[in-house]
Amino acid sequence: MSSHYQTLRLILGDQLNANHHWYQQKDPSVLYVIAELKQEATYTKHHIQKLCAFFSAMEQFAGALNKSGHEVTHLTLDDTADFADFPELIQHLCLQHDVASVEYQRPDEYRLLAQMRGMSLNSKDTSSLTVTEVDTEHFLVGFDEIDDYFTKDKHHKMEFFYRKMRKRFDVLMEGDKPVGEQWNFDGDNRNKLKPQDIVEVPAPLLFERDVTAIRQRLEKHNIPSMGEMTEHLLWPTTRRESLELLSFFCEHCLPNFGRFQDAMTGNSEHQWSLYHSRLSFSINSKMLHPLQVINEAISHFERSEGKISLSQIEGFVRQILGWREYIRGVYWANMPEYRDKNSLDAQQSLPSYFWTADTKMNCMKQSIKQSLDYAYAHHIQRLMVTGNFCLLTGINPDEVDEWYLGIYIDALEWVEMPNTRGMSQFADGGIVATKAYSAGGNYINKMSDYCKYCHYKIKEKTGESACPFNSLYWGFMVRHRERFEKNPRIGMVYRQWDKQEDSAQTAVIERANWCIENLESL
Structure with missing residues (x-):
C-alpha cells in the first residue's frame, strides 16, 4: 500500500453500499478507510450480536473492496484505541498519508453528521484540507x-x-x-x-x-454489551x-x-x-x-x-x-429538538428485567428474552408489548430510546428514535402517531398465545393475579384524559370508563398505582 494518497474516503459501518458511485472506478490515489472505533461501540450499550454483526460486515466489505482492486485500510479497535472520534482519526491518517482532500458519505445519524460537518482538518503544511460530503445513494427520498x-x-x-x-x-x-x-x-x-x-x-x-x-x-478494549451470543x-x-x-x-x-x-x-x-x-x-x-x-x-x-x-x-x-x-x-x-421531546412527562426508570427477562408477565418475558437472545423482535413485540408497557407505566423516553437503540441489531438512531419516542411512546406529542398506541392485555391475548401460559389472569383487572396491562391501561387513560378525551380515534373509551361504578374505577386505579409503585416485582 502506498504511503501517499490524494484523497481519503471514509466509509461508516452503516454505509456498506457496494453500488455507490465511489467504487465504479479504481483509483490508486484514493484510500478507503473503514474503522472500528470505540466511540461507535460505546455511545450506547449495544447488544453483543449487534457489535459483532456491524464489525464483521465492515471487515467483509473492506475485504471485498480490496479484492476488487481498491486501496483500502481496515482499522480495528487495536488500531484506533488512541482516537476519541472520527475527526481525530481522520486528521492522523491525513498527516500519515499526506492526503490533500477528504470525502465522506453523509451520515444518517444527527450526532455523526454534526461531527463530520464540524471537522477542521489540516495538511502537513498546516493548510486546510478540502472536505467534501456526498450522498449515500441509498434512500428513495433525497x-x-x-x-x-x-x-x-x-x-x-x-x-x-x-x-x-x-x-x-x-x-x-x-x-x-x-x-x-x-x-x-x-x-x-x-x-x-x-x-x-x-x-x-x-x-x-x-x-x-x-x-x-x-x-x-x-x-480487550472493555466495550460494554448486553444480550446473549451464540457460538x-x-x-x-x-x-x-x-x-x-x-x-x-x-x-x-x-x-x-x-x-x-x-x-x-x-x-x-x-x-x-x-x-x-x-x-x-x-x-x-x-x-x-x-x-x-x-x-x-x-x-x-x-x-x-x-x-x-x-x-x-x-x-x-x-x-x-x-x-x-x-x-x-x-x-x-x-432533529435535534426531537430527541428531547417528552410530551407526557414520563419519568419512571426501566425495571431491571429489561436486561434479564426475569418477570412474571409472560408477554414481556418472551419479548425481552427473544430480544436478548437474538437482538431482534418484530414490530408488534416492540410496539404493543415492551413499548406499550413503557408507555402505560410512564418510563422516561430517554431510557426507552437507549434500550431500543442498544438491544436491536437493526437499530440506528434515525430509525429507532421516531419509532420509539414517536410511534411507541407518544413523547413527540403526535408528530408520528395521531393517538397513543396504548392497549390492555386483551390486545396481546388477541394476537398471541402468551396469555395462556402467564402467571397473571388476562380476564382480571383487579387483585394480585390480574394482568398488569389491564389496570395500567385504564390508569394511563385516566391520567391523560385531558389530552386524549377529544381525540376521535380513542375518545370513545372514556364513555366506557364513565359507565363503570365508582368502586370499580377506584379498584382499577389502585391496582394500576400499585403496579407502577412495584414495577420491579411484576
Missing part, C-alpha cells in the same frame, strides 16, 4: 427533498406519504391506480397463529460467521448472504408474511422469526438497497401464480417504501 414532504413539528399522515411513494416509484401500480384498486390491505393482515399455523412456520435461515476475533477485541453469528454480514436471506424470505415467508405480520407466539422454536424477513440489518447497513428488496419481492409475487396474495406483498412493500422512508423523513425534519 436528503434535500425531505422538506418537500415533511414540516417540523407537524404530523404528516403516513398513508398519504406512502401513496405518493407508490406513484413516484411506480410500485404495485396500474397507471395511476393501485393494483387491486386498493392502496392498503392492513385490515386483512391481522391473523392470530393457530396451533396448525405454528407447526407450518418455516425454520429461519441462519448463518455461521466466526466472530471470535471480534469478541476478543471487544473484551457463531447467525446474521448475514455480506451482500451475498443478505441476498440469500432475501431469496429465502420471498420463497418461504412472503406467502404468509402479511397474514401473520402482527401475530406473536411463545409456542414455537421459530417464534423469534415467524414469517418476517429479518432483512432490516442488511438494509440499514446498506448491504441491500430498498428498491432491490421491493423489486425482488414483487417479482416473486408476480411469478407465484396466486400462491402469494396481493395483501401479503402490499404489507411488505408498505413497511419499506412507506414506513421506513416516512420515519427517516420525520427524524431529519425534527
Whole structure:
C-alpha cells in the first residue's frame, strides 16, 4: 500500500453500499478507510450480536473492496484505541498519508453528521484540507427533498406519504391506480397463529460467521454489551448472504408474511422469526438497497401464480417504501429538538428485567428474552408489548430510546428514535402517531398465545393475579384524559370508563398505582 494518497474516503459501518458511485472506478490515489472505533461501540450499550454483526460486515466489505482492486485500510479497535472520534482519526491518517482532500458519505445519524460537518482538518503544511460530503445513494427520498414532504413539528399522515411513494416509484401500480384498486390491505393482515399455523412456520435461515476475533477485541478494549451470543453469528454480514436471506424470505415467508405480520407466539422454536424477513440489518447497513428488496419481492409475487396474495406483498412493500422512508423523513425534519421531546412527562426508570427477562408477565418475558437472545423482535413485540408497557407505566423516553437503540441489531438512531419516542411512546406529542398506541392485555391475548401460559389472569383487572396491562391501561387513560378525551380515534373509551361504578374505577386505579409503585416485582 502506498504511503501517499490524494484523497481519503471514509466509509461508516452503516454505509456498506457496494453500488455507490465511489467504487465504479479504481483509483490508486484514493484510500478507503473503514474503522472500528470505540466511540461507535460505546455511545450506547449495544447488544453483543449487534457489535459483532456491524464489525464483521465492515471487515467483509473492506475485504471485498480490496479484492476488487481498491486501496483500502481496515482499522480495528487495536488500531484506533488512541482516537476519541472520527475527526481525530481522520486528521492522523491525513498527516500519515499526506492526503490533500477528504470525502465522506453523509451520515444518517444527527450526532455523526454534526461531527463530520464540524471537522477542521489540516495538511502537513498546516493548510486546510478540502472536505467534501456526498450522498449515500441509498434512500428513495433525497436528503434535500425531505422538506418537500415533511414540516417540523407537524404530523404528516403516513398513508398519504406512502401513496405518493407508490406513484413516484411506480410500485404495485396500474397507471395511476393501485393494483387491486386498493392502496392498503392492513385490515386483512391481522391473523392470530393457530396451533396448525405454528407447526407450518418455516425454520429461519441462519448463518455461521466466526466472530471470535471480534469478541476478543471487544473484551480487550472493555466495550460494554448486553444480550446473549451464540457460538457463531447467525446474521448475514455480506451482500451475498443478505441476498440469500432475501431469496429465502420471498420463497418461504412472503406467502404468509402479511397474514401473520402482527401475530406473536411463545409456542414455537421459530417464534423469534415467524414469517418476517429479518432483512432490516442488511438494509440499514446498506448491504441491500430498498428498491432491490421491493423489486425482488414483487417479482416473486408476480411469478407465484396466486400462491402469494396481493395483501401479503402490499404489507411488505408498505413497511419499506412507506414506513421506513416516512420515519427517516420525520427524524431529519425534527432533529435535534426531537430527541428531547417528552410530551407526557414520563419519568419512571426501566425495571431491571429489561436486561434479564426475569418477570412474571409472560408477554414481556418472551419479548425481552427473544430480544436478548437474538437482538431482534418484530414490530408488534416492540410496539404493543415492551413499548406499550413503557408507555402505560410512564418510563422516561430517554431510557426507552437507549434500550431500543442498544438491544436491536437493526437499530440506528434515525430509525429507532421516531419509532420509539414517536410511534411507541407518544413523547413527540403526535408528530408520528395521531393517538397513543396504548392497549390492555386483551390486545396481546388477541394476537398471541402468551396469555395462556402467564402467571397473571388476562380476564382480571383487579387483585394480585390480574394482568398488569389491564389496570395500567385504564390508569394511563385516566391520567391523560385531558389530552386524549377529544381525540376521535380513542375518545370513545372514556364513555366506557364513565359507565363503570365508582368502586370499580377506584379498584382499577389502585391496582394500576400499585403496579407502577412495584414495577420491579411484576
